[in-house]
Amino acid sequence: MKLRVALLLTTFALGVALTGNAGNTVPGTIQQPSATVPIASQPPDLASVPAGKQGDLIRQGRDIFDQTPTHAKAYVGNRLSCNDCHLQGGTEPKAAPLTGVPGLFPLYSQRAGRVISFGERVQECFVRSENGTPPPLDSPEMNALLAYIEWISHGVSKQEALAGRGLVQIPSLTGNADRGAVIYQQRCAACHQDNGAGVPAVFPALWGPDSYNDGAGMNKVPKMAAFLVKAMPPTQPGTLSPQDAYDVAAYIHGKPRAKFNAAYSKY
Ligand code: HEC
Ligand code: HEC
CATH class of the missing domain: 1.10.760.10 (Cytochrome c-like domain)
Structure with missing residues (x-):
């Protein structure tokens, strides 16, 4: 099941790459070990x-x-x-x-x-x-x-690693969780589900017990927004505006999730 979805998404991504409509290309692409198609990596x-x-x-x-x-x-x-x-x-x-x-x-x-x-x-x-x-x-x-x-x-090289490292730079905005709820229903729920639990091993959980805890980088609204602008939805990456991304990240941020275990705060 997981493989089928991955193949579907990859095929779609390749189609986008070959027609040059990805819209989310970033400068400073890292040399891939086996890249055969420019723009989208494999x-x-x-x-x-x-x-x-x-x-x-x-x-x-x-x-x-x-x-x-x-x-x-x-x-x-x-x-x-x-x-x-x-x-x-x-x-x-x-x-x-x-x-x-x-x-x-x-x-x-x-x-x-x-x-x-x-x-x-x-x-x-x-x-x-x-x-x-x-x-x-x-x-x-x-x-x-x-x-x-x-x-x-x-x-x-170190330079190549630094060029591709991290997430896309987007302006710092304020997310509106109400607007984010609407975007979530329209653009995310089909895969990640209304309850955010996803479909384990196929579509990852965005909140609840199967997701990351509140000490994770993804739990920060600006970080998730930067990830979303680049990557989600995977069938149409690059179609969320920075404001959309902040709004939907703010909505997700308001949902329950596991607490970070303070015993590990040395990490
Ligand atoms: C829920 C999402 C998520 C999962 C799951 C996850 N990571 Fe990460 N990881 C991140 C984010 C976000 C960052 C920080 C990126 C940034 O701030 O530039 C990060 C950073 C890292 C870094 C440091 C990268 C750097 O440029 O310094 C390493 C190494 C890493 N993760 C390894 C792993 C490994 C190995 C796993 C699986 C065991 C894993 N991560 C699972 C989200 C995740
Ligand atoms: C077509 C199905 C699909 C849609 C629609 C979709 N996602 Fe995802 N999402 C995935 C898959 C699959 C992954 C795992 C990474 C990958 O394979 O691209 C993922 C990964 C993620 C992650 C990182 C992993 C995690 O659990 O934290 C976040 C955050 C996320 N999606 C948020 C969203 C948001 C917000 C939307 C709506 C704007 C969205 N996704 C729309 C399928 C989808």
Whole structure:
């Protein structure tokens, strides 16, 4: 089911790319490991993963990235996968890509108030975006994830990584949750459902127990708005105005979700 939806969305995205109507291209595109079509990126081609032990680790990391609740079960407290937010296997520029990002660490983290390693940054998404617990830095799951992210980062320079990093820049606005409720019904509910619970493993939950907790980056209205302008709805990316995105993010922000576990505030 998940694969079918992904194929449908990919086919649509390619159609948009080839006709040049994407409307959401961003400058400074990162070199993709296996990009064959300009403008829209594609997930990296797993056929080019080397054979042998290291290749197995990379493929295992990709499975975790795509279906985190299934393949890193012990550390996940919701139904979200890395790939729900880090699009195209973590390679889509301005959708929080991870290509080349390991090379930017160790880095000072404002949230943690200290210098953190790349592995610790991954742990941070586990305790916030995955509403789970931090996989130990030497756990099989962490080793596999890091092997996969290193693989998509191969040959990507620091400059290229910085150019595509993060989210789209949009003006700082004030969201109107009432207007957002109307947009949600018209443009989001068909996939994410009226109750925001989505369809687990196909359409991710936007609020409630299957979603990220209130300590996650996506829980900030400006951050979600920047993500939406770039990525949603996936069949028509680039069609929400910054104001629409702020409005619908404000609506979603008013809904219930799990609390961040303060025991993990060092992340
Ligand atoms: C609910 C959405 C969501 C999920 C699920 C999620 N992340 Fe993230 N992640 C984000 C956001 C948002 C950022 C911050 C992007 C920004 O502010 O530029 C981020 C940042 C990161 C960063 C730092 C990127 C940088 O440029 O410094 C890493 C590494 C990361 N995530 C790894 C992961 C991994 C691995 C998983 C799966 C185990 C995961 N994330 C799951 C939303 C998510
Ligand atoms: C055609 C189905 C579809 C529609 C319509 C849609 N989404 Fe999504 N959404 C997805 C899928 C699938 C993903 C996972 C990422 C991907 O594969 O593109 C996603 C991911 C997300 C995420 C990040 C993951 C999470 O759970 O936090 C947010 C936030 C989001 N959508 C919000 C919205 C909003 C707001 C709208 C309406 C403006 C919308 N989406 C419309 C299918 C849809």
